[in-house]
Amino acid sequence: MRTLSGILCVLFFLMQLAAPQPLHAAGDSSAKRPNIVFVLADDLGWSDLACYGSQEHETPHLDRFAGQCARFTDAYAAAPVCSPTRASLMSGKCPARLHMTIWREASQDPPRNRRLVPPVAVADLPHSETTIAKRLQEAGYLTALVGKWHLGDAAHYPETHGFDVNIGGTLWGAPNTFFYPYRGKGTFGAEFRYVPHLEFGRPGEYLTDRLTDEGLKIIDRAGDRPFFLYLAHHAPHTPIEAKQGDVEHFAEAFARNGSRRNATYAAMVRSIDENFGRLMAHLEKRGLVDRTIVVFASDNGGYNGIYQRQQVTDNAPLRSGKGSLYEGGIRVPLIIHWPGVTTRGAVCREPVISTDLFYTLLAMTGLALPEGPAADGRSLTSLLKDANAHLARDALFFHYPHYYSTTSPVSAVRAGDWKLLEYYEDRRVELYNLRDDLGERTNLAEQKADKAQELRDRLHAWLSAVGAQMPSANPAAKAAAPGRGRAK
Helix, strand or coil, rough: HHHHHHHHHHHHHHHHHHHEEECCCCCCHHHHHHEEEEEEEEECCCCHHHHHHCCCCCCCHHHHHHCCCEEEEEEEEECCCCCHHHHHHHHHCCCHHHHCCHHHCCCCCCCCCEEEEECCCCCCCCCCCHHHHHHHHHCCCCEEEEEEECCCCCCHHHHHHHHEEECCCCCCCCCCCCCCCCCCCCEEEEEECCCCCCCCCCCCCCCHHHHHHHHHHHHHEEEEEEEEEEEEECCCCCCCHHHHCCCCCCCHHHHHHHCCCCCHHHHHHHHHHHHHHHHHHHHHCCCCCCHEEEEEEEEECCCCCEEECCCCCCCCCCCCCCCCCHHHHHHEEEEEECCCCCCCCCCCCCCCCCCCCHHHHHCCCCCCCCCCCCCCCCCHHHHHHHHCCCCCCCCCEEECCCCCCCCEEEEEEEEEEEEEEEEEECCCEEEEECCCCCCCCCCCCCCCCCHCCCCCCCCHHHHHHHHCCCCCCCCHHCCCEEEEEEEE
């Protein structure tokens, strides 16, 4: 009996060793979870990459990456400006529900000289929101933000939202300069801005390069622990600055072919691409490509305004740009690599939105999805497995109750090929069929009055359901003509 008892004890011990262990603490089987690298560009337009149709920008690394995994043609930012979209990525909730509908600096003091007074928005991502970083941190991940944060003051910095490491993240939306030491004043007024934790650089050092350097260090320091690297570049946001050699390269090329495109902006896009190539090469060198989910996206459409007397970018064939709810302001590039799942060269035309990425990353790492009525996104895993699949969703909604150089307060809905916009200054409704009219040139609201009313009713129901804040009439400006906003 003693012998049998001893054998049973040994067998029980061996079974315990072989049994799955809880995936919560670093150093245990949480290391089996995939790593995540999320690269987010700032103000990169949908058509700014060659793999999305650009014939003048040079993006070979991103083009190669897109050919090896899944590229989404109809991906949207949840908002046409930065902070709200970034809040949607972190929380999985739409900006209208969060009441974070404009960038932080403009949230508390809306203009009062227009026909409408925009609502006061939430400035800081509330600590009551459980971010994707917090969920991953609790599951044993090393979590790191490198680059732009723009979701709150110091009391709401990345460290308070689940990030173990914060390199560069502040309350500001852009640096004073892209060159070391990345600080000074004048670009955005008299305020002195800086990018913290990038000390000991060298003259001429470029911010996109340096942020990538810091990202590579995070990967190396993670060891066997799974990591979540959120590499949030400031490029190609203003100030439009790039390395001189790259600027000269594009200036000469554009002069030869008669292009009027912005050579400095093209050089900024090239730097994003080159550094994405460095990142992928580093993962390959470390043997991590087959264990790492990689996502590349932009936070809103390209800024088509003027900087130093030249247009920054042109989002053609899309209409308008940053700040607008036309396609040029909200349609963005999205490319995803899920090791062992995505197929080479997959192209998905299903409409998706930035809010979905919160749910997608949780699903890809095997973590539980949040439940309840506030689920504003969907997991995209079915689309990553089959690019021709469809989501159990038939509409996307957008709300921007503010002014910008490209818009007055507006909301929008896309359902299938149809898209409706409602402007609040004059209650104007515009209806477009995106399949036939991607550039949104032919307003069909009168011709298709029944469809316009159907979508308008759906939009109003959604706005009510999420508790969207609305602009109010400005009695002091009743005589003012309908207009646009002002640039950031």
